[in-house]
Amino acid sequence: MVGRNQEVLGALPVAERDRAAASRLPPWRAEEYAASRTLLRALLREIGEDVAGGPVAARPSGRPYLPGRPDLGVSLSHSSGWVAAAVGRDRDVGVDVQTPVHASGRLLRLCCSPADAEALAVLPEARRRREFAWVFTVQEACVKAVGRGLSGRPWSVPVEVGQQAGIWGPVSWCAPRGGAPVPVACAWNARLPRAS
Incomplete structure (x- = not known):
């Protein structure tokens, strides 16, 4: 799934957990952080895997994962106002x-x-x-x-x-x-x- 940061943030609900984490980042990073995780959560809902605002964590390497859901692989990307998310069962x-x-x-x-x-x-x-x-x-x-x-x-x-x-x-x-x-x-x- 791919979208523009501002379109994603304007059209989809941002999880409170993601909003709080984004508020501690510089503005340019906060927007892409919130948009990428919001897009990921929308994709998860679309495939019937709603994580109900649970955490999207990062391994020491930076790779995102969903604690408690080792059966789901996730990936995020961002570039100049665009974000993408992927999920694999x-x-x-x-x-x-x-x-x-x-x-x-x-x-x-x-x-x-x-x-x-x-x-x-x-x-x-x-x-x-x-x-x-x-x-x-x-x-x-x-x-x-x-x-x-x-x-x-x-x-x-x-x-x-x-x-x-x-x-x-x-x-x-x-x-x-x-x-x-x-x-x-x-x-x-x-x-x-x-x-x-």
């Missing part, structure tokens, strides 16, 4: 949303195959930004699905320009380019059994 998930920004030649070479970096480098700036944002959302969603974020070296996830679905090791992913207002991708990983 009995699996870990990763979601990423990216507003297009300048991608230097060095960044293209780091995150893309040589052929794709070359193809992106010759595109007009606006299109290059958008196409690179699609690639990077997939890379970031994949490493989030395995619980590693940037430490998982997202740039090592192979994604071709224009690719809309794929597999990276135990992770499956999709980037639904057709209807998304901004680049967004979701990845999911079969959850390994966890100790109680």
Whole structure:
């Protein structure tokens, strides 16, 4: 699920727990914090998993989780006024949303195959930004699905320009380019059994 911060906050009820936590953050961070958790709670209600304002906690790595609900994997993302949330039953998930920004030649070479970096480098700036944002959302969603974020070296996830679905090791992913207002991708990983 993806939405603009202010649209989410204007249309959906913000849990008191999230409002209180957001009030202790800088204004720019407070809005994305409240919007991402509000969107997550709306998604949970939509799939019949209302957590009734319960906590959305974060592991030391920053990965969100729902205490008492190890059967639900959750992921949150935010970028320049946009938020995204994902939920997986009995699996870990990763979601990423990216507003297009300048991608230097060095960044293209780091995150893309040589052929794709070359193809992106010759595109007009606006299109290059958008196409690179699609690639990077997939890379970031994949490493989030395995619980590693940037430490998982997202740039090592192979994604071709224009690719809309794929597999990276135990992770499956999709980037639904057709209807998304901004680049967004979701990845999911079969959850390994966890100790109680």
